[in-house]
Structures are given as C-alpha cells and as structure tokens.
Amino acid sequence: MTTFKEKLFKSLALFFVSTSLLFSQSEPTSISIQIDEQAPIISKHIYGHFTEHLGRCIYDGIYVGENSSIPNTNGVRNDIVKALKELQIPNLRWPGGCFADEYHWKDGIGPKAGRPNILNTHWGMVEENNGFGTHEFLDLCNLLGTEPYLAGNVGSGTVEELNDWVEYCNYDGNTDMANLRKENGQDKPWHVKYWGIGNESWGCGGNMTPEYFANLYRQHATYARNYPGASIKRVASGADADNYHWTEVMMRDVPHHMMWGLSVHYYTRTGWPPRGSATNFDEADYFLFMDHCLKMNEILDKHMAIMDKYDPKKRVALVVDEWGSWYAVEKGTNPGFAYQQNSMRDAMIAGVTLNIFNTRVDRIKMANLAQAVNVLQAAILTEGENILLTPTYHVMKMYAVHQDAQLLPLNFKSPKYTFEGKSLPAISASASKKDGVVHISLVNIDANKENTVEVDCEALGVSDFTATIVTSDNLQDHNTFDNPNKVKVQGYNDFKFKKNKLTLTIPPFSVLMLEAK
Incomplete structure (x- = not known):
C-alpha cells in the first residue's frame, strides 16, 4: 500500500521534472x-582574408623561404596554399594593417640579397629581411586563385610612392616602373584591382583627424590611377568601430567617384589591451564576448545610415576589412605577435558575424577576417612542419556556399x-x-x-x-x-x-x- 509520504514524493518529483522541462524547452x-x-547578391568578397607582417603570419607562417625543409613553392608553404584554396578565399589583404603605413614597397622587390633589413616597430620590434614582398605576395595570390588587395602607405609614405606602386603593378608599357617590374621577373602586369588608401588613419596610420585625412585621401586617390586594362577600386581608410563622425566626414567631403569603398574595423574584444584567455574562460566571459560580437549589428547599421544619407543609391561599398576576436596572447609568446588559440567561442563569433554580413550585402561588398595564419582569429595555426585548422576555418569553409549567391x-x-x-x-x-x-x-x-x-x-x-x-x-x-x-x-x-x-x-x-x- 502506497503511503502518504511516497505519494507526496512522487508528486514533487513529477512537479520538478515538469518544471525542468518547461524551463529547458521553448x-x-x-x-x-x-x-x-x-534581392541582392551576397558578394563573394565578404569572405576575404587578411595577412599582415605581424608575428608569425607571414614569416614562419605562410612564408618559410625556398631553402626550408617544409615543402614549399618559392618559399610559400604548400600545405597552407592547399588549405586556403579549400576555403575558396576570394581576396587577400596585405601587407597590413598598421604595418602598411610603415612599409615601403620598393624595399621588397629585386634580388633578395639586396633587400634592406627593416624594423617592424608596430609588432614586437622585430627585424625582417623583406624576403616576402610584392612579387611573393602576388605569386601567392596566383597560387590561390584569389584577388590581391594591396594596402597603400599614407601614414609615412608619399603620393609618388603610391603612384609608382600602382604603375609598377598595373601598367603594360615602356616606363621606368614597368621596366623595373620586367627586370624583376614579371613581364606582364598583374592588374591589381583592389587598393586600400591608408589604414586606421585615425590611429596607427597617422593619428589624423577625419577632416585632414579626407583631403589627404583625395590627393592620394588622384594619383592611384587607372591604366589600360586595369581599372582599380579604391578603398578609403575608415572608422574604428563606433566612430561615426569619421564616416560622416568621409562621405561628406570625398567625391563618391573617388571611393569604391569605405572601410570600418571592428574587433570582438573587451578593452585595450585585449583581455581574457582564448581557451580558459567561463560562461560569464563567453556571454560578454558574444554581447560584444552582436554589437556589430548596431555599428554597421549606424554607419550604413550615414552612408545612405549621402549615397542613397549605395554606390560606395562598406568594407569591413578587419574583423574577428581579440584576446590576450597565449602564455609564453611575444606580446606583439597577437598569437591566440581558437575555440568553439570563435566558431560562434565567425558564424554570427558572417550572418550579419550576409543580411547587409546591399551595402557591404567586402570583408576580411583578421587574420589568415597564426594571428588573432586565425583560420590556420602552424608549429614547425605541422598545421592545424581551427574552428573558425571550418565555419568559413561551411559558409563558402553563400559566395555570389542571391540573398534569401x-x-x-x-x-x-x-x-x-x-x-x-x-x-x-x-x-x-x-x-x-x-x-x-x-x-x-x-x-x-x-x-x-x-x-x-x-x-x-x-x-x-x-x-x-x-x-x-x-x-x-x-x-x-x-x-x-x-x-x-x-x-x-x-x-x-x-x-x-x-x-x-x-x-x-x-x-x-x-x-x-
């Protein structure tokens, strides 16, 4: 015979099970x-990637040199080429980033023995020998079947320097720059289409005001010329996250035909310098980072509203050419190398961010994950002769099916x-x-x-x-x-x-x- 206590126990147990199901299901x-x-087409170019002379992204990452025991093609790792090709990456940005505004492209051409050593003052104060320069990068893009996106030096460079670089890459004729390219082994021009004019000019690219940069951009963009068979798309250095005034000034003061795109940079991070471990975190940390990730919605919408005010026909693209997660570096690594691991949290950040981009492709035409190898939210990590593919890599590969598809x-x-x-x-x-x-x-x-x-x-x-x-x-x-x-x-x-x-x-x-x- 069932006692009262047994009946009560069963009733309470049933209540708690029912309550648990109520709160666990929706x-x-x-x-x-x-x-x-x-509906617009989801431009394949929002699935772009970014490579900077930062930490182990280029040297000891993508580029190991022709004499390395690691299988390579002209110094570029074959396994990384294979992995990036499988991502179907549509464009690749280089050489920065902050490094772009201290990089002088002529240092990285010609016989390698004659290239000068330089000091990378932005990222770790390390010296590099310029073994990876314009020809090596454009050869990499050719191996990958991807469009190069070159970032020009406005911060410490000159108008003439940018003019010469565009001519060197894109002009098929009998000028000093075209002939110099031929002497260095490239007979025909590469016809590079995408050119960044400055990078983070509000910060590491020169600490400029938007009013000053708008005029400087107009000058540089004038001399980043089109050549026969090589019409270029200029991308102006844009805002940091929620700096809406920068977008306002650029859209107001720069003739729209001079800008194919205007950039914005936004990282999922909590403060500066970046804090928190990439792998040792609790749910409170996770929730905070996902909150920051989702703020991309608000930031993009507000920038796009400003652009719509000045450009209702959406002729100027919004280019998110730096995005991703940013934590404290892994223990024991150079603080200036921005090397971090990549967990399921980063898979969430990648998936959510790409969905955000996909649903705004009437204005967003290009984006670049920071970065491809060994830096920040990297798709690939290397250690000696080994590579591994991160959760972010797998999400990017899954989402490649959206490239050049019509939005639903x-x-x-x-x-x-x-x-x-x-x-x-x-x-x-x-x-x-x-x-x-x-x-x-x-x-x-x-x-x-x-x-x-x-x-x-x-x-x-x-x-x-x-x-x-x-x-x-x-x-x-x-x-x-x-x-x-x-x-x-x-x-x-x-x-x-x-x-x-x-x-x-x-x-x-x-x-x-x-x-x-």
Missing part, C-alpha cells in the same frame, strides 16, 4: 523565407539566451540560393540550451535536405597539434521534413548549414 522558432527576385531574406524572432538576468538573441541565421540550391546557415549561441527551429519551405519548392554542423562538448574545446580534429565539421540529421515544414534541433553553441534542392 516554443520552436519559426523562420519564413522570402523569395525576392530583386528571412523573417523570424529569435529566442533568448539569458545569463544572470541579461539576454541576447540566441539564434542567428542567413540564407541564399544559387543554381537552384538553397543554403541556410544557423547559429545557436546559447551555452546551455538546444533550440528548435521550424523553417517554412513552401515557397522554396525544395524537399531534399542535407546538413553539416560544427559543435563540440564544451565551449572551450579547440584543436591542438596533439589533437587537431577535436572540433571539425560533422554530418547532421536531427531534422524532419513534413508538409513543407522543416523542423530541426540545434544543440547549444553550434553552427549548422542546411542544403536543400
């Missing part, structure tokens, strides 16, 4: 996809990720269609709770679904040289399709890509 997030034939606008209300009384949108998403194939990228940033999503597919006319996911057991999980496949892309099949509705469950801190035909 209503499914319903996503409707709009078919808009006038989404309509949904995200559930909340709540921590200590504060809330953030848990779900981030974007979608596109190309050659009849639909891709939907979804991110669940919630550190604890899975979220169910229902996608109304009736307007899409698709029924054949496959999916991949980047997820792991712990937020702090990352790949190491001892365990390089801890975090990787996996198959995913926790979904069902019925009556034109796709229902799926996204685990906590996961990035998911759906493909539908």
Whole structure:
C-alpha cells in the first residue's frame, strides 16, 4: 500500500521534472523565407582574408623561404596554399594593417640579397629581411586563385610612392616602373584591382583627424590611377568601430567617384589591451564576448545610415576589412605577435558575424577576417612542419556556399539566451540560393540550451535536405597539434521534413548549414 509520504514524493518529483522541462524547452522558432527576385547578391568578397607582417603570419607562417625543409613553392608553404584554396578565399589583404603605413614597397622587390633589413616597430620590434614582398605576395595570390588587395602607405609614405606602386603593378608599357617590374621577373602586369588608401588613419596610420585625412585621401586617390586594362577600386581608410563622425566626414567631403569603398574595423574584444584567455574562460566571459560580437549589428547599421544619407543609391561599398576576436596572447609568446588559440567561442563569433554580413550585402561588398595564419582569429595555426585548422576555418569553409549567391531574406524572432538576468538573441541565421540550391546557415549561441527551429519551405519548392554542423562538448574545446580534429565539421540529421515544414534541433553553441534542392 502506497503511503502518504511516497505519494507526496512522487508528486514533487513529477512537479520538478515538469518544471525542468518547461524551463529547458521553448516554443520552436519559426523562420519564413522570402523569395525576392530583386534581392541582392551576397558578394563573394565578404569572405576575404587578411595577412599582415605581424608575428608569425607571414614569416614562419605562410612564408618559410625556398631553402626550408617544409615543402614549399618559392618559399610559400604548400600545405597552407592547399588549405586556403579549400576555403575558396576570394581576396587577400596585405601587407597590413598598421604595418602598411610603415612599409615601403620598393624595399621588397629585386634580388633578395639586396633587400634592406627593416624594423617592424608596430609588432614586437622585430627585424625582417623583406624576403616576402610584392612579387611573393602576388605569386601567392596566383597560387590561390584569389584577388590581391594591396594596402597603400599614407601614414609615412608619399603620393609618388603610391603612384609608382600602382604603375609598377598595373601598367603594360615602356616606363621606368614597368621596366623595373620586367627586370624583376614579371613581364606582364598583374592588374591589381583592389587598393586600400591608408589604414586606421585615425590611429596607427597617422593619428589624423577625419577632416585632414579626407583631403589627404583625395590627393592620394588622384594619383592611384587607372591604366589600360586595369581599372582599380579604391578603398578609403575608415572608422574604428563606433566612430561615426569619421564616416560622416568621409562621405561628406570625398567625391563618391573617388571611393569604391569605405572601410570600418571592428574587433570582438573587451578593452585595450585585449583581455581574457582564448581557451580558459567561463560562461560569464563567453556571454560578454558574444554581447560584444552582436554589437556589430548596431555599428554597421549606424554607419550604413550615414552612408545612405549621402549615397542613397549605395554606390560606395562598406568594407569591413578587419574583423574577428581579440584576446590576450597565449602564455609564453611575444606580446606583439597577437598569437591566440581558437575555440568553439570563435566558431560562434565567425558564424554570427558572417550572418550579419550576409543580411547587409546591399551595402557591404567586402570583408576580411583578421587574420589568415597564426594571428588573432586565425583560420590556420602552424608549429614547425605541422598545421592545424581551427574552428573558425571550418565555419568559413561551411559558409563558402553563400559566395555570389542571391540573398534569401528571412523573417523570424529569435529566442533568448539569458545569463544572470541579461539576454541576447540566441539564434542567428542567413540564407541564399544559387543554381537552384538553397543554403541556410544557423547559429545557436546559447551555452546551455538546444533550440528548435521550424523553417517554412513552401515557397522554396525544395524537399531534399542535407546538413553539416560544427559543435563540440564544451565551449572551450579547440584543436591542438596533439589533437587537431577535436572540433571539425560533422554530418547532421536531427531534422524532419513534413508538409513543407522543416523542423530541426540545434544543440547549444553550434553552427549548422542546411542544403536543400
């Protein structure tokens, strides 16, 4: 016979189980996809990358020299070329960054024995021998099948220096610069299309006011000329994060035909110098960094509103040519080298940021992850002859399917990720269609709770679904040289399709890509 205490215990147990289920589950997030034939194309160039003479990005990263025992092509590591090619990177920015405004390109051409040693004053006060210069970088871009994006020196350079560099790269004729290029082994011009005019001119690029830089930009841009067969796209050095006044002045004072693009830089970090470990963090740290990551929405929208005021036809692109996470450097490494590990938190930052870009491609036409190898939110890390692919690499590779696809606008209300009384949108998403194939990228940033999503597919006319996911057991999980496949892309099949509705469950801190035909 059941006693009163036993009945009470069972009732309480049932109550607590029911309450637990109530708080652990939420209503499914319903996503409707709009078919808009006038929707913009997601430019492939928002999936660009960035390489700077910073720490071990170039030397002891991409470039090991022709005499290295590591397999290479003219000094460039073959394994890195292979890995970057698999990312289908559309453009590569070089040589900086802050380094660009102390770099004099003529130091890095000609016989290597005659190239001067220089001091990298911005990043670690190290000397370098200019073994990797214009020819080596443009040869790398040729190996990768990617567009070069050269950053010109405005901070310590001259108008003549920039003019000569553009002519050296792009003019096919009988001038001193064209002939110098030929003497150095490149008979035909490279026809470099993308040129940055200055970098962070509000800070390391010269500590200028926007009013002063606007005039200086006009001067430099005038002499960064088009040549036959080589029409260039000039990108003006733009704002730091929420410096909206800089964007206001540039859009007001620079003729729009002189700017293909105006840049903005935004890093997910908490203060300066950057704080926190890339791998040793708790949920409070994670929530704080995701909050900073999501502020990209507000920052971009406010810059774009200013641009819309002066350029309603959206002729000037917004170029986010530096973005990514920034923590304290790994213990035992040079503080000036910005070397950090890369965890599931960075996979979240990558997925959310790319979704933010995808949904604003009427104005955003280019972006560059900082950086490709061994620096900041790197796609690839190296150690001697070994390389590893980071969680960020895997997310970038998954998202490559959006390149040059037509945006499919989404309509949904995200559930909340709540921590200590504060809330953030848990779900981030974007979608596109190309050659009849639909891709939907979804991110669940919630550190604890899975979220169910229902996608109304009736307007899409698709029924054949496959999916991949980047997820792991712990937020702090990352790949190491001892365990390089801890975090990787996996198959995913926790979904069902019925009556034109796709229902799926996204685990906590996961990035998911759906493909539908």
